[in-house]
Amino acid sequence: MEKINWRKVEELFEKGSEESLKFAIIEARKAFKKTFLEKRLPGKDVEKKIEASREFFTNADKLLYAERCYRNIIEESDFEIGKEDTEDILQAYFQGVYDLENTDFSGLKISYKVKLWADHLLPETKLLIRNIVIGTFLLLLSVIFFADTKIGQEITRIVVAIAHFVFSWVLVTILIIIAFVAILIGSIFYFEGRKNKNKITKIEER
Structure with missing residues (x-):
């Protein structure tokens, strides 16, 4: 592994200007992210990876704070950061890299790695399943409503009538446009042909 x-x-950091402090944070975060990605821990982004693997860090909350400040630096050009805050953020990243480099992830049991990924993915999977169940239930409920109730059948009839009207109107409009374009193109070819024919006739008369 390349030494940081x-x-x-x-x-x-020693330069002390606000711009150099921001660049110091960006460089430290780059080193932290590189080390983190090498460990292949769960999470869509660095912040989620920290949350999923917080037990490996001396102070995960400081790392999360550092991530928020880093994001503000990247996204907000007028974001201000002081030297004291910068020092805390850099220390958080230094410690984070140290924690990662001194944890033997290869020695972790496969079952534990699976648990880490499950803990990270399970909430998202639960949310997806919940949305699918709710969506399916609402779909079936709407089918029953429109098929078995008078008001539902009336709404369906009106919607279908509107759909037929709109579709027929759109179809007629498209056919009219096609006919108009065909007539226009035909007229252009006809008059161009007449024009060329007249030119040929005049040349022959000479």
Whole structure:
């Protein structure tokens, strides 16, 4: 694994300007993300990876705070950051990298790795299943309503009538447009032919 050069981060921090402090955070976060991705832990983004793997970090909450500040720096050009806050953020990233590099993830049991992924994916899967169940229930309920109730049947009849009217109107409009375009193109070809024929006749008369 390529060794991280923290000297660049330290030099940026020592400059002390707001711009250099922001770049120091960006560089530290880049190193943290690189190390995190190498560990192949669950999570769609760095913040979710921290949440899913917080037990491996000395202070996951500080890392989450650092991530929020990093996102503000990237997304908001007028975001302000002081030297003290920057130092806390850099320390959080330093510690995060240290925690990752000193945890033997290869020694974890497969069942534990599966548990990590399950803990991360289960809430999203539950939400998806819930939405599918609710959607299916509402669909079946609407089918029964429109098929078996008088008001539902009346609404269906009106909607179908409107659909037929709109479809027939659209179809007629399209046919009229096609006919108009065909007549226009035919007229252009006809007059162009007449024009060319007249030119040929005049040439022959000479």
